[in-house]
Structure formats: structure tokens, C-alpha cells
Amino acid sequence: MKYVDEFRQHKLAKQLAAAIRDEVDTGRSYHLMEFCGGHTHAIFRYGVQDLMPGNVRFIHGPGCPVCVLPVGRIDNAIHLVEAEDVILCTYGDLLRVPASGRNSLIKVKAAGGDVRMVYSTQDALNIARENPDRQVVFLAIGFETTTPPSAVALQQARREGLKNFSLFCNHVLTPAAIQNILESPEVREIGSVAIHGFFGPSHVSSVIGSRPYEFFAEEFQRPVVIAGFEPLDVMQSVLMLIRQLNQGRYEVENEYTRVVTREGNQKAQRLVAEVFELRRSFEWRGLGLVPYSALKIKADYQEYDAEQRFQIPVSPAKEVKGCECPAILRGAKRPTDCKLFGVVCTPDNPMGSCMVSSEGACAAYWSYGRFRQPEAKSASTEVAI
Numbered sequence: 001m002k003y004v005d006e007f008r009q010h011k012l013a014k015q016l017a018a019a020i021r022d023e024v025d026t027g028r029s030y031h032l033m034e035f036c037g038g039h040t041h042a043i044f045r046y047g048v049q050d051l052m053p054g055n056v057r058f059i060h061g062p063g064c065p066v067c068v069l070p071v072g073r074i075d076n077a078i079h080l081v082e083a084e085d086v087i088l089c090t091y092g093d094l095l096r097v098p099a100s101g102r103n104s105l106i107k108v109k110a111a112g113g114d115v116r117m118v119y120s121t122q123d124a125l126n127i128a129r130e131n132p133d134r135q136v137v138f139l140a141i142g143f144e145t146t147t148p149p150s151a152v153a154l155q156q157a158r159r160e161g162l163k164n165f166s167l168f169c170n171h172v173l174t175p176a177a178i179q180n181i182l183e184s185p186e187v188r189e190i191g192s193v194a195i196h197g198f199f200g201p202s203h204v205s206s207v208i209g210s211r212p213y214e215f216f217a218e219e220f221q222r223p224v225v226i227a228g229f230e231p232l233d234v235m236q237s238v239l240m241l242i243r244q245l246n247q248g249r250y251e252v253e254n255e256y257t258r259v260v261t262r263e264g265n266q267k268a269q270r271l272v273a274e275v276f277e278l279r280r281s282f283e284w285r286g287l288g289l290v291p292y293s294a295l296k297i298k299a300d301y302q303e304y305d306a307e308q309r310f311q312i313p314v315s316p317a318k319e320v321k322g323c324e325c326p327a328i329l330r331g332a333k334r335p336t337d338c339k340l341f342g343v344v345c346t347p348d349n350p351m352g353s354c355m356v357s358s359e360g361a362c363a364a365y366w367s368y369g370r371f372r373q374p375e376a377k378s379a380s381t382e383v384a385i
């Protein structure tokens with residue numbers, strides 16, 4: 001199969017659903033975490049959960065870069081606009097994420113702050129070229145997939161001698177976050193959250209390969225399948241995870257062979273390594289401080305590092321009262337466990353990042369109407385194997 005439509009074929013979906021039904025052991029449960037919001041939306045949009053046996057359950061993880069950005073970093077970005085008078089460039093999803101005090105970048109923009117929505121790092125570079133008298137900061141977020149374009153932008157800025165461009169780096173790393181979830185008390189303690197296997201994000205692995213997941217598949221005895229984002233990709237990956245669990249195997253398998261290799265894109269990896277290095281720790285919304293889970297700009301490029309140029313402080317900030325995003329991002333609760341869901345929190349009036357981001361779990365529940373259906377048992381009542 002080569003094209004998108006072929007990965008949405010009804011007939012093949014029915015065959016896969018039958019194969020999954022044949023494979024499951026009715027005496028056990030299969031709780032599979034999709035780390036990435038792209039999988040969450042594929043599951044809801046195409047009704048994949050409805051094709052699963054009752055003992056196969058999807059648990060939504062923290063894999064949305066907008067959702068995991070802590071409130072304090074949005075506060076920092078707002079500070080850059082209001083106090084440092086920079087032109088702040090960022091992607092559209094970030095504009096409505098609630099900051100401290102119910103503020104947001106879009107409110108700052110409405111009040112006259114120079115916040116600009118861009119589609120790429122190249123747009124931000126162009127704004128810097130067109131405004132030589134203003135400082136331009138690109139608020140960079142994303143997993144390993146979006147990091148190479150940020151590295152290219154910094155190399156270009158240096159080549160051109162641009163003195164008014166810098167990057168506020170919030171790039172985060174997926175393997176460290178998955179390891180952190182597996183080490184969290186909710187997962188380790190029997191009777192709390194059960195996670196039996198993972199869907200690995202395929203776009204991330206197109207850059208880093210499948211190899212970085214091998215350590216914890218073995219160490220934590222959880223199978224990982226690198227899964228594409230089309231419905232048949234997800235279903236095939238379910239089948240592969242169930243087979244591993246039934247056979248007592250805990251390996252990294254690659255469903256997305258049409259793009260991902262074990263080694264990944266080594267040219268992109270070299271590019272990233274030239275510009276970025278590991279942070280000792282970084283705060284994730286919902287996970288707290290996670291060791292070696294993010295990147296910072298190397299000293300060699302520090303003149304393009306907004307944190308250095310503007311002395312951005314570490315600023316912990318409070319969540320919106322009642323918002324359950326942190327627990328949802330750890331897989332400990334579902335969107336419908338939040339009292340604000342659909343009452344005061346909707347995509348038109350989001351209280352938390354999980355409702356703002358197009359990849360957030362709350363937005364997925366709302367957009368595809370899953371909250372109208374009877375829920376399976378809450379995550380916190382299931383028993384880990």
C-alpha cells in the first residue's frame with residue numbers, strides 16, 4: 001500500500017478487527033498507551049475503539065507538545081512580549097493555551113502585544129529579516145520531529161549574521177518521558193494505572209529510529225510498536241502488541257516500515273547534535289521535572305538562545321483550578337473525569353492545554369463526541385498485570 005486512502009479501507013479494517021478478536025485472550029486485559037495525540041485522534045476519528053474487544057483499551061498519553069508545555073513557559077513567552085517588547089513568533093495552537101491568571105498569548109496580542117502566528121521557522125526568520133530594528137523570538141516547541149527545522153533556522157541565522165533573531169527552546173524528547181511514565185507511582189503500584197504496551201510515535205521515529213525505545217521495552221517489560229497514524233496502522237499495531245503480550249515478548253517492533261528504520265535519519269540527528277544538547281532536567285506538564293528529557297541550545301549558538309539573551313527565569317506556575325490536564329497526560333484520568341469538561345471547558349473556551357491543542361485528549365473527546373457514549377471503567381479502578 002502506498003497512499004493514504006489504502007490505509008483507511010473498510011474491508012481491511014474488518015479483517016484486522018476479526019484477527020484482533022481471534023488473538024485476544026478473554027481472561028486478561030490489554031491496556032495500550034498511545035503516547036502521541038496523533039494516534040488519539042485517529043482512534044476517535046475513525047472509531048477504532050468501537051472495533052476492539054471490550055478488554056482492549058486505549059490509554060491516552062502525554063504526546064502532544066502543546067499539552068505538555070508547562071504554564072510557566074507560556075508566562076515566560078508573555079513576559080518577552082510585554083516586558084522585552086519582542087516580536088514573538090509561534091504556532092497557532094500555542095496562542096490560546098491558558099497561562100497564569102487566565103492570561104494567554106492571544107489575549108496579549110489582542111491588547112496590542114506583537115505576537116505573530118507562523119507556520120514554520122522560515123516564516124519567523126523572514127519576520128526577523130524584515131524587522132532589523134526589532135528583536136524576534138521564535139517560541140519553539142515539539143518533539144524530535146520539529147527539532148531539525150529549529151536547528152536549520154539557527155544555522156541560517158548565524159550564516160546570515162542575523163543579530164535580531166533568537167529561539168526560546170522548548171523541544172522535548174519522547175523516550176525519557178515514556179520512561180518517566182513507567183517509573184511513576186501510578187504505574188508502578190498495583191491497583192493504580194495499568195499500561196501493558198505502547199504505540200511509539202512514528203513521526204518521532206522517522207528521525208530518531210526505533211532503537212531508542214529498546215532499552216525500556218526490555219527494562220520495564222513493556223512491548224512497543226512504532227505505529228503510523230492511519231486507522232489501519234493503529235489496528236495492525238494493536239494486533240502486534242497483543243501478540244507480543246500473549247507470547248510474553250517485550251520488544252520494539254516497527255509497523256511503520258514504509259518510513260521508519262532502526263537507525264532513523266542520521267543526517268537529521270547530526271544536524272540536531274550540532275546545535276542542541278541535553279538539559280539535565282525539564283518540566284513537563286503532568287509529569288513534573290523529567291531528567292534528560294529536553295534539549296537546550298549549545299554554548300556555541302548562545303547568541304541565538306532567547307533564554308541567554310533575555311535572562312528568562314525558571315518560573316513555576318499554578319494550573320487552572322479544577323483542570324485535570326496533568327492527570328490526563330499521565331494516563332491516570334480521562335477527560336470525562338474532569339468536572340470542567342463540557343461545562344465550562346470546551347474548544348471555544350478552553351481551560352487547559354488538552355482542550356486547546358488539536359491533538360489534546362480533551363479536544364478529541366469533545367470533537368468526536370466520545371463523551372456521549374458510556375465509559376468503560378475508569379483507569380484508576382483497573383488492576384495492573
Ligand code: SF4
Nearest residue numbers: 324325338345352362
Ligand atoms: S476538560 Fe478542560 S479543564 Fe478539564 S482537563 Fe481537559 S482541558 Fe483541563
